[in-house]
């Protein structure tokens with residue numbers, strides 16, 4: 001199976017679906033993390049070509065650590081627009097990778113690049129099957145499944161997961177993928193948040209500084225809520241929905257039967273998979289095992305863009 005996760009910047013796909021893509025890759029599937037822009041304004045000190053090259057190298061290292069593939073397109077950060085040429089580019093990417101599943105942002109988001117990435121993927125969703133549109137790249141015989149990445153936006157509608165993937169077992173890999181995005185997780189994003197002075201610096205010559213392990217420890221501690229909060233929300237929703245499906249009974253967390261159902265749904269890439277996601281066969285939930293920290297969740301599909 002071929003999975004393409006299309007984010008706006010080098011770090012979006014990694015943040016919102018990195019663990020899920022690692023899981024897919026470990027199951028023998030091909031996972032491609034795409035950035036629609038080169039990220040060349042995503043820093044408070046650097047910019048332009050130097051930053052674009054740095055971020056491309058970070059994305060490459062991150063992908064290597066995760067055992068997935070990466071593609072950073074060379075369009076300016078902050079300038080993405082849902083134009084016809086860009087629609088064709090997205091169609092080509094999805095076709096050339098022979099995608100079975102495509103993930104992307106939801107269309108309501110704080111960042112214009114995220115919004116337009118979502119629009120571009122939506123606009124490509126049907127066109128990938130139209131043979132005479134961009135005929136140089138052979139059309140797909142079957143429409144891929146299009147899924148939205150999780151987010152925390154509440155207007156006009158909050159994200160409501162239909163699927164939740166427990167990534168606790170691959171979080172170590174995911175943290176190392178994010179750790180590779182140095183310009184973002186240790187510089188730009190803390191600067192935006194006004195917390196740059198809290199980031200441990202890497203030891204160079206003095207002894208009064210943290211080492212790389214200390215910095216990563218800071219990363220994990222600071223970012224954990226991003227992945228534990230969806231867990232809490234998913235649990236409440238899962239309990240409600242599964243109870244309905246299950247004659248009023250609570251789901252059994254960590255039941256391997258659920259895992260097998262989940263995996264078989266992904267294995268075939270056939271009608272079973274589609275119907276599970278579209279809810280026709282009921283929504284299958286993978287409940288997190290009881291863990292002290294409650295498990296870590298990421299990447300859930302809020303809805304299916306096209307059947």
Ligand SMILES: [Zn+2]
Nearest residue numbers: 008009012111
């Ligand atoms: Zn972004």
